[in-house]
Amino acid sequence: MAKTMRHLVIVVILIVFWELLARSGWYPPLLFPPLRDILRSLSIHKQEILYRTCYSISLIGKGFSVSIGVAFLLAGLAVFYKPISEGVSTLMGIMHPLPAIAILPIALLWFGSGNRSIIAIIIFSSLWPLIANIYNGFRSVPATQLEVGRNLGLKGMNLMLKVMLPASLPHILTGLRIGWARAWQASVAAEMVFGASGGEGGIGWFLYKKRFMMEIPGAFAGLTIIIIIGILVENIILAYIENNTIKKWKMAG
Amino acid sequence: MAKTMRHLVIVVILIVFWELLARSGWYPPLLFPPLRDILRSLSIHKQEILYRTCYSISLIGKGFSVSIGVAFLLAGLAVFYKPISEGVSTLMGIMHPLPAIAILPIALLWFGSGNRSIIAIIIFSSLWPLIANIYNGFRSVPATQLEVGRNLGLKGMNLMLKVMLPASLPHILTGLRIGWARAWQASVAAEMVFGASGGEGGIGWFLYKKRFMMEIPGAFAGLTIIIIIGILVENIILAYIENNTIKKWKMAG
Amino acid sequence: KGKGETADQISPGEKGYKIRIAEQFGLVYAPLMIAREKGFFEKYGLDVEWKRFGSGGAAREALASGDLDAAFMGIPPFLIGWDKGVPAKVALGYVVSPVSLVTYNPEIRSIKDLKPGYKIALPSPGSVQHILLSMAAERELGDPRALDDLLVALPHPDGAAAMIAKKDIHAHFTTPPYLFEELSQPGYVEILKGTEAFGGEFSFNVGLVTLKYHDENPQGYAAFIQGVNEAIAWINLNKREAAKILSPKFNLPEDKLYKYMTWEGMNYTTATYGLLEFAEFMKKTGYIGRLPKDLSEVAYENVLAVIGKREGGQ
Amino acid sequence: MATIMDVEGLCKRFQTSKSEITALHEVNFRVRQGEFLAVIGPSGCGKTTLLRCIAGLESPSLGEIRINDRPVTGPGTDRMMVFQDFNQLFPWLTVRDNILFPLKLVNRGKNNIERKVLAEYYLELVGLADYGHMYPHQLSGGMKQRVAIARALALSPKVLLMDEPFGSLDAITRTNLQEELLNIWEKTGVTIIFVTHNIEEAIMLADRIMVLKSGRVEKLMINTVTRPRYYDSPEFASLWEHLHNLLQGRREKEKLKGEIKKEVGLAF
Amino acid sequence: MATIMDVEGLCKRFQTSKSEITALHEVNFRVRQGEFLAVIGPSGCGKTTLLRCIAGLESPSLGEIRINDRPVTGPGTDRMMVFQDFNQLFPWLTVRDNILFPLKLVNRGKNNIERKVLAEYYLELVGLADYGHMYPHQLSGGMKQRVAIARALALSPKVLLMDEPFGSLDAITRTNLQEELLNIWEKTGVTIIFVTHNIEEAIMLADRIMVLKSGRVEKLMINTVTRPRYYDSPEFASLWEHLHNLLQGRREKEKLKGEIKKEVGLAF
Ligand SMILES: Nc1ncnc2c1ncn2[C@@H]1O[C@H](COP(=O)(O)OP(=O)(O)OP(=O)(O)O)[C@@H](O)[C@H]1O
Numbered sequence A, B: 001m002a003k004t005m006r007h008l009v010i011v012v013i014l015i016v017f018w019e020l021l022a023r024s025g026w027y028p029p030l031l032f033p034p035l036r037d038i039l040r041s042l043s044i045h046k047q048e049i050l051y052r053t054c055y056s057i058s059l060i061g062k063g064f065s066v067s068i069g070v071a072f073l074l075a076g077l078a079v080f081y082k083p084i085s086e087g088v089s090t091l092m093g094i095m096h097p098l099p100a101i102a103i104l105p106i107a108l109l110w111f112g113s114g115n116r117s118i119i120a121i122i123i124f125s126s127l128w129p130l131i132a133n134i135y136n137g138f139r140s141v142p143a144t145q146l147e148v149g150r151n152l153g154l155k156g157m158n159l160m161l162k163v164m165l166p167a168s169l170p171h172i173l174t175g176l177r178i179g180w181a182r183a184w185q186a187s188v189a190a191e192m193v194f195g196a197s198g199g200e201g202g203i204g205w206f207l208y209k210k211r212f213m214m215e216i217p218g219a220f221a222g223l224t225i226i227i228i229i230g231i232l233v234e235n236i237i238l239a240y241i242e243n244n245t246i247k248k249w250k251m252a253g
Numbered sequence C: 001k002g003k004g005e006t007a008d009q010i011s012p013g014e015k016g017y018k019i020r021i022a023e024q025f026g027l028v029y030a031p032l033m034i035a036r037e038k039g040f041f042e043k044y045g046l047d048v049e050w051k052r053f054g055s056g057g058a059a060r061e062a063l064a065s066g067d068l069d070a071a072f073m074g075i076p077p078f079l080i081g082w083d084k085g086v087p088a089k090v091a092l093g094y095v096v097s098p099v100s101l102v103t104y105n106p107e108i109r110s111i112k113d114l115k116p117g118y119k120i121a122l123p124s125p126g127s128v129q130h131i132l133l134s135m136a137a138e139r140e141l142g143d144p145r146a147l148d149d150l151l152v153a154l155p156h157p158d159g160a161a162a163m164i165a166k167k168d169i170h171a172h173f174t175t176p177p178y179l180f181e182e183l184s185q186p187g188y189v190e191i192l193k194g195t196e197a198f199g200g201e202f203s204f205n206v207g208l209v210t211l212k213y214h215d216e217n218p219q220g221y222a223a224f225i226q227g228v229n230e231a232i233a234w235i236n237l238n239k240r241e242a243a244k245i246l247s248p249k250f251n252l253p254e255d256k257l258y259k260y261m262t263w264e265g266m267n268y269t270t271a272t273y274g275l276l277e278f279a280e281f282m283k284k285t286g287y288i289g290r291l292p293k294d295l296s297e298v299a300y301e302n303v304l305a306v307i308g309k310r311e312g313g314q
Numbered sequence D, E: 001m002a003t004i005m006d007v008e009g010l011c012k013r014f015q016t017s018k019s020e021i022t023a024l025h026e027v028n029f030r031v032r033q034g035e036f037l038a039v040i041g042p043s044g045c046g047k048t049t050l051l052r053c054i055a056g057l058e059s060p061s062l063g064e065i066r067i068n069d070r071p072v073t074g075p076g077t078d079r080m081m082v083f084q085d086f087n088q089l090f091p092w093l094t095v096r097d098n099i100l101f102p103l104k105l106v107n108r109g110k111n112n113i114e115r116k117v118l119a120e121y122y123l124e125l126v127g128l129a130d131y132g133h134m135y136p137h138q139l140s141g142g143m144k145q146r147v148a149i150a151r152a153l154a155l156s157p158k159v160l161l162m163d164e165p166f167g168s169l170d171a172i173t174r175t176n177l178q179e180e181l182l183n184i185w186e187k188t189g190v191t192i193i194f195v196t197h198n199i200e201e202a203i204m205l206a207d208r209i210m211v212l213k214s215g216r217v218e219k220l221m222i223n224t225v226t227r228p229r230y231y232d233s234p235e236f237a238s239l240w241e242h243l244h245n246l247l248q249g250r251r252e253k254e255k256l257k258g259e260i261k262k263e264v265g266l267a268f
């Protein structure tokens, strides 16, 4: 709790700093709106923002769960089969420096301009950190625990599920944390560059529209939501999982 | 060497796969060019590509070195002063989920439309992973080595430079690796979304132009270069540093 | 007014006015590229700092932040900015260009056939294309926002790629060279032309100058107008040579570029068409919140002089 | 008493990138039902490798291991291993669940209630009845080793394999656990093979002591000290002396360098 | 011989989030120049804390430590600590550089050549003259500890503080190192305070043995066994027995539970 309080204090300092800058007159208020305007815009658009946020989250949900599945599959196979491990590491070497935006044209070509492209971008950006962390996790399971598992007659899939998975939880959570941040970033970026369709579209599309209609307080309202969601997921959901697992068990990554 | 060979094999398989897809006729050749066209485009534009790549690298060099400096400073202060550690962690919580693209409008406002904005985006995207890893590294220096340092009369800056820095090298290298990938991604993405300034512009601007004029083989030539640079930095420069430091010393992150 | 007069009196050879101009990329910006290549601005004493932007949105924000003195964009995006307080006015017309809604789907022959489930790509909300589509929707479907739920915002090249790949996108409201590229594919047809939607000719792009620059650098302003004027005049007289000069810039064969530049409906001209019509429509349909009381609110004296001649003193 | 385990001609070679290491050379011995066998020897002599072969975690290069005349082909819960490592409990399970989890796996006990009763019984046996709800990180090293012993015993293995289980404990905790282990051994009658490099520990605990050196059985002797054993008894001291000399050889000053070389050999 | 170190009324309390732990209660003793003092005691009795206070890595809550009558206020190279941890060498430096680095720091030796000669001398002293170019990860545990000793000696400290330096080594390596340490001690005449929880080790090495229990000096006795010492001499056995009883107290079966509680207390 004390930690949350201190974080709040810092957030308040940042907000005050923003407000001072906005009122300083150094920047045109058109582009650097005071807090009041941002809040007003938030309250005006709250329904749309809510809808778009849920929409973004649903897209991320789909993409991220595919990523997680594929990452577990590949990392699991890579632990047991050397050639797969080589293949995955080469693919990662090639794909990691590629900005997700650079693959937009190919995504468009293969998946069309709809949600599927955005989901593809989300998968593309979250897959590599997930694989890397899960694979690392699997490889750093204490040898003794693995052998205890084998001594108990576990092998293959069973050993994976009952020993390797819980034993690599700290790394898996790190992977989820980074993967989530990247998925969220990718979904917003994809919609901002790439646009989305009017009826549908997530918070990135909201930002995009507000920017093009020069409703800058609205754009900042969207940014605020992105930040808040990021903090919520990080500090509430992931922190909750951590507190009830690896922190409770004192497992270190 | 054997490893490099195996990686090469995988790359060749990927290229063959691409060529087969391109020739299959499933996708319009205008959008999915065969390898020959990409290579031709590479050779036609080799001068421009070379120039633009160097330009991108120089921008990244500037941004990345600022990032590294700031990251060391903040991580170093955070290790010694608790309030700074809290502040940095809150800032990271707020900033990490923000896609670099979403801060483009603000960058534009604060830094103008020139290189400085692109450098700002590069700094923004590479700073957080650098800080996180360096800070982690400093905190995981073996207590015994720190105490040996203190026993030898080292403190403050000296202890930092002579013990903590080398002892946290594995984490620092991880940070550099991730930070580099993010800086490179950000510079390409920023130029693609944002344009470039003056008469100049990097490889992202090249991609942008080629896409704009629907010269798809040229765009893929640009992508190829991005991939190659990524692999070079990762497998040659960083691998060289690793082989001559932490691998030689068998230090584990 | 007096300032318009001084503009005409600038003689070649003077030096030293700084101006920051947005350099954008595309066929419609050909005159600007010619002016740059042939030094028409320098000829009138301008010292140009070129700034590149990836989108009109970014250029508009730069105008607002005072980072830029002059930029080119469509009338609707300008009006949206004006409505929100971007301190700039129209300094000259620039180009009249074909802009059309293209489809490859034989079941779509007019916008009435665009039923839910189809998707229409255009560059961004609030763009010329978006407003034109609204105008057509109002006329033919009775509701300016009837098609809004079908829109997909895609940058031109991505839109064209999606059209050619026939993935998800069924129609694309686009401009040259994508328009030409798409129409040269078998089975791709125009179902709505910009002029039909608008009901006449309109400036596809206009030149904007910030109030600050206009007021503080009357000579620079005049030189800018002169430079663009001369470039446009030169291009209209020397299309062949212009194609030759610009062909390496666009990486296009000279012939193809010439064909594009002389396409029917492509007209580089400093006259401004359609300013008020756009404003009225956008006010009526809620894209902007106010209407200029008087054209002088959105355009400088030299434009008013021309419009006064052409549009009967509105 | 009947023979429970036969080790015949056991050889184990490891292929490394540079060379081949022979960890065990032709090891032969038998273990009787209910016996307590200690294995001692210098570092690297093959003690762990021997236990791992018996546990089925390594397969022999040559030779055979038979439990009740059936050859060992892989790991199984009839031979439970207790490691030196404090890390051998699953940190995500409570002490009780660490014992219940293998019981469920091998389907011991008819239902959950019966298994819980079993788990409590073995926790009681190692003196940890009150700690079932705790997580491993909340226990001291000695307590963790006791849980590991309880877990192994709960599966009622034919043979309990213990690889320096008290190696990282301080002297006093160690002495306590040795006494407890003897108690449990007496109560359950389980067969124990116990690896250590501590001579006192071997003498305190075992019926027979096997001295392993460079992968060969140097000696397999009966522990003549009568139980209960005391450190200060003359028999204890003489056996200690005997084993100490066996292990160290007649060491001269000059040998020191040679020893260092051997250490380096291991480190590379 | 002259007194080199005075410890007077030393108390050390640790503030934890839940309570205050008193690790040392009123510890008083003196160490003579060139003496070899062993400190033994059960886990958690405060041995490490005592060494750390002397090293200046912790500051006393009460009382004072004086070296040659000057009070200790912080770490310094006049008191060099050798830790139990194999991790105490800097992995990024070769064995030689691990010794040269502190020499350069404290400006010992006039120039680099002189410092190199010094480093070689101490490497020779611990029997590692041939290993100067190697990195720590290429050495065995015992060799690493010898390098740490050489590094500490190279700075010619007044007092060498050793915190269970041989704790994680196997019996044979340990015996060798004990002999070597005695040799070095004789050659250099350095004062040594040596923490261990191994009774034999304390008897083998020390002039005097201090028994620490719950942060108090339970006993500070002169080691009456004459050098060279043998494990099988009757004096050795009787001192061993005496210390063993002192450490363990008269332990009854019922006490076991109490001990476990204590362990849990530590683990929390
Ligand atoms: N997986 C392996 N690969 C290669 N060599 C191995 C492997 N396991 C053990 N060895 C080698 O086999 C020999 C015997 O090792 P083992 O671990 O059985 O010794 P130990 O008697 O248990 O030693 P310690 O007392 O140090 O635990 C050593 O030389 C060791 O280096």
Ligand SMILES: Nc1ncnc2c1ncn2[C@@H]1O[C@H](COP(=O)(O)OP(=O)(O)OP(=O)(O)O)[C@@H](O)[C@H]1O
Binding pocket: D170, E014, E015, E016, E021, E022, E023, E041, E042, E043, E044, E045, E046, E047, E048, E049, E050, E197, E266
């Ligand atoms: N930094 C600290 N904070 C809180 N308590 C501490 C700290 N350091 C030591 N203690 C406590 O002080 C007491 C003495 O610890 P110390 O490490 O000196 O024991 P020791 O005799 O060295 O034990 P061992 O043989 O296990 O090394 C213990 O109860 C320990 O928990």
Ligand SMILES: [Mg+2]
Binding pocket: D047, D048, D049, D163
């Ligand atoms: Mg072993």
Ligand SMILES: [Mg+2]
Binding pocket: E047, E048, E049, E163
């Ligand atoms: Mg200690």
